Amino acid sequence: MAKDFTTREADYSKWYNELVTKADLAEHSAVRGCMVIKPYGFAIWEKMQAELDTMFKETGHQNAYFPLFIPKSYLSKEADHVEGFAKECAVVTHYRLKNGEDGGVVVDPEARLDEELVVRPTSETIIWNTYKGWIQSYRDLPILVNQWANVVRWEMRTRLFLRTAEFLWQEGHTAHATKEEAVAETEQMLDVYADFAEKYMAIPVLKGLKTPAERFAGALETYCIEALMQDGKALQAGTSHFLGQNFAKAFEVQFASKEGKLEYVWATSWGVSTRLMGALVMAHSDDNGLVLPPKLAPQQVVVVPIYRNEEQLAAIGEVAQNILAELKAKGIRARYDDRDTHRPGWKFAEYEFKGVPLRIAIGPRDLENKTVELSRRDTLTKEGVPLEGLADRIEGLLEEIQDSLFQRALDFRAASSHRVDTYNDFKEALEKGGFIYAHWDGTAETEAKIKEETKATIRCIPLNAEAEEGSCIYSGKPSNKRVVFAKAY
RNA sequence: CGGGGUAUAGCGUAGUCCGGUUAUCGCGCCUGCUUUGGGAGCAGGAGGUCCCAAGUUCGAAUCUUGGUACCCCGACCA
Structure with missing residues (x-):
């Protein structure tokens, strides 16, 4: 996998x-x-x-x-709209097929639509x-x-x-x-x-x-x-x-x-x-696979049994079902994976790759100590924790993971955001990637030139942009706030 | 749509230049036994329109032409 x-x-x-x-x-x-x-x-x-x-x-x-x-004629009623979408529209021209000579089917030329239909682009x-x-x-x-x-x-x-x-x-x-x-x-x-x-x-x-x-x-x-x-x-x-x-x-x-x-x-x-x-x-996500925020993960917790015989499996199953019931009561999406078609190590790797936020492993050792092994996908850490209070702990951890993922992304963005004042610095910052805050003279010409020369586009004029006197990194003309440039998908 | 590349078993691949027995290897799959705390081991087995179509040839995964899909670089875009 x-x-x-x-x-x-x-x-x-x-x-x-x-x-x-x-x-x-x-x-x-x-x-x-x-x-x-x-x-x-x-x-x-x-x-x-x-x-x-x-x-x-x-x-x-x-x-x-x-x-x-959408009837083709509708699209052209708003001039800018049709210009923006015309080049990428799929069009339905016929409503019937008929048997072809080679055994397949061909479009029936008799069945042409009076007005062609556009498959909605919006x-x-x-x-x-x-x-x-x-x-x-x-x-x-x-x-x-x-x-x-x-x-x-x-x-x-x-x-x-x-x-x-x-x-x-x-x-x-x-x-x-x-x-x-x-x-x-x-x-x-x-x-x-x-x-x-x-x-x-x-x-x-x-x-x-x-x-x-x-x-x-x-x-x-x-x-x-x-x-x-x-x-x-x-x-x-x-x-x-x-x-x-x-x-x-x-x-x-x-x-x-x-x-x-x-x-x-x-x-x-x-x-x-x-x-x-x-x-x-x-x-x-990271080099070990998907990392999902708990709030959107289809499965937030998965429980994997580790056992040598049927008696152990039955005992583990009992503990697991109790955990599941407690988690369900808290509205947490959990699964007990007791499939005997895959071994524990295989399941660990599988759930890790699919980004399940928390994984619980229960084996004979845990049964004896009344503990489970709890692993976090975001940090790839695991620890033994007591069964007592497990559901509360998981509830808290899911929130912690959600917050921590956001914080990590926020830190990354902060570290990848640069303010530049010259075109040279701008080009240098582009090499590193990230959001670049720079002054722009407000003209489409400058925007197009920068895009042509560097492939960077103005992602947006931030709503919270502070007023700041400066000069356009490209033309040197005056500007009163910074806009955000980046290379984009 | 322009430039470059790729297409062989479910997946990843060798073989293609220079045509020639039964198309290579790994993973996965199936059966059995032993296993199970981080992707198990051994033994046996199944699985192929070599992307599609046409052509050249005694013979095509291999050569030719056309097509399709995917990847990378451009132009376009949620």
């Missing part, structure tokens, strides 16, 4: 690919650019979904579902076309809807979880009577994403605004959370867009205000995807 596992230092990208496939998270499918998410990987995604879904509902949102197919257009029918008055607002769905973007180069042609995500689409309300919603959802990333994924994130060049196609403002991976590259982990009245105007969605005037609706959209799985893997 973890034998012959590539180290991060040897080849980070190979390490990532091997980890994802060997830990049974996902594998490549027969379809180019599309992955199969395996049960273990999907279980982690389901934990993420469940937490996010709860957070969405707590902030007043409801789930709904819109079609996979759902703004079909949703705003729908909202048009839902909104007449200010009393119909706000609309706070989220959808869990799959989308397709025909990417040139794909990587498991980080960029696949088809991916799973959620997309929130809201409609508001005022600009202020829509902006507040955009910011609220950014906070929800940041909280989720930090509290559940144990990944610290920077909250910021995208530059106009990096904005979502059709948005007036794109807010984002940016995470730092262990190789020093940044990963955009979530986005929340203030769409202004662009889509309302494109789809003619107007409402009668309290004052009796017809006004265009204000919109937001926000999303996170299975890319978060990639972030989770790259933020915490």
Whole structure:
């Protein structure tokens, strides 16, 4: 399993690919650019979904579902939007096959669609076309809807979880009577994403605004959370867009205000995807395999018996079942692995590679001493602990591991964040990787030049950026705050 | 989509340049016995459209052409 596992230092990208496939998270499918998410990987995604879904509902949102197919003409109603997505759309042109001459099937040329259907790359257009029918008055607002769905973007180069042609995500689409309300919603959802990333994924994130060049196609403002991976590259982990009245105007969605005037609706959209799985893997895992934060681990504790005969196994089983019952009562996800098809050492290695936060081993020695052996995945340490009070101890340890993973990632980010004031220092800092805080003159030209010369992009203009007089590292023109640069996934 | 590389059993591979018996080795798998506190040992066994298609040839894993997928580097992107 973890034998012959590539180290991060040897080849980070190979390490990532091997980890994802060997830990049974996902594998490549027969379809180019599309992955199969395996049960273990999907279980982690389901934990993420469940937490996010709860957070969405707590902030007043409801789930709904819109079609996979979008009439081609819808996409072109918002000019920037179509320009942004046109190059990567899969298109359905026919609705029937027929028997071919060679025994296979061929597309029936008689069955061409009058209007071609685009497989959604995102759902703004079909949703705003729908909202048009839902909104007449200010009393119909706000609309706070989220959808869990799959989308397709025909990417040139794909990587498991980080960029696949088809991916799973959620997309929130809201409609508001005022600009202020829509902006507040955009910011609220950014906070929800940041909280989720930090509290559940144990990944610290920077909250910021995208530059106009990096904005979502059709948005007036794109807010984002940016995470730092262990190789020093940044990963955009979530986005929340203030769409202004662009889509309302494109789809003619107007409402009668309290004052009796017809006004265009204000919109937001926000999303996170299975890319978060990639972030989770790259933020915490090590050369021994996956490391999962307890809050998202499908199994938080696993109990492995060590025995020489059936009597011992029976005695251990009794102790193990008691432990499991106590853990279950505390809402801790635990499993007793008494499979006789694998030996203890094999199980240790397996659970270590799959990132189970805590492992308990119980053998004859423990039965005698009323103890267990407790091992932590994050620190790879183990100790003998008394059975007495074990469940409380585990409950505390899980929290400690969750906090410690976050702290470790936070320390790494602090150590990988640099402030530079010259272009030379900037290029030097880029070699080391990480977030680079530097002054920028605010022009798209400078941004593009820097990207061209160094491959670094402006990840965001931090929301908490302090006012500071300085001069652009590239042009020398004045700037009043630092922005964050990095090489990104 | 441009440049480079790879494709042989479930996985990792030798063989390919220079065509020639029954395609190599390790892990894994199956059976039996002994084992079980960090990926067990011994013995026996099963498993192959050599990525796909066409061509050259008496003969193709090996040569030619076309296709597909994956990896790395660019451009694009959640």
